[in-house]
Amino acid sequence: MLEPWAEISERLRRNSSNLKLTDMDNVLERCPVVIETPVAWGQMDAFRHLNNTAYFRFFESVRIAYFEKLDLLEFMEVTGVGPILAATNCRFKIPLTYPDTVSIGARVSEIENDRFTMEYYVVSHKHQRVAAEGTGLIVCFNYEEKKKTPVPAEIKQRIEALEASIT
16 A cells, blocks of 8 residues: 555546646636736746745745635644645746746645645646646644644534535
C-alpha cells in the first residue's frame, strides 16, 4: 500500500495531463478559493524560470486564503485546534517566467478523521495552461496538547459548505 502522499501523487499523475484552455477553466471552476498574483522577476532562478520554491509559496498563499474563508485561524485562537501541514508535493507541468500572472486555486478533495487533503492548481495567464498542480495533507493539531486531533465537526461542516458552494 502506498503512503497517503504517494497515493495522491499517483492519482494526480493518472488524472491529469497538460490541460487545454477549456480544461484550465474547469480546473479553477472546481476550486472554491482562487487567488491571483503576478510572477515577480526575483522569483526566477539561474535557469531563467520560476524557482520551485515559488510554487510552494503559491500553495501556501491559497491555503491560507482557504483557511480564512473557513475562519479557521479565528477558530484556532479560540479552541487551540488548528491546521498543520504534514506533507506537500508539486508536479511541474510547464516552466513559468517573468512577466506573467497566475491564478492559484484550492479545493479540499478528501476529509478523513484527523486530516484533509487539499489540491492546488497554478494557472498561467500568459500560457493559458495549468503550470503546476499539487497537494497538501493537512492534519488537525491541538497546539495546547501538542498532538493531532480529529477534525472538529464544525470545521468539517464549514469545509463541506465551502466545497458545495461551487457545485
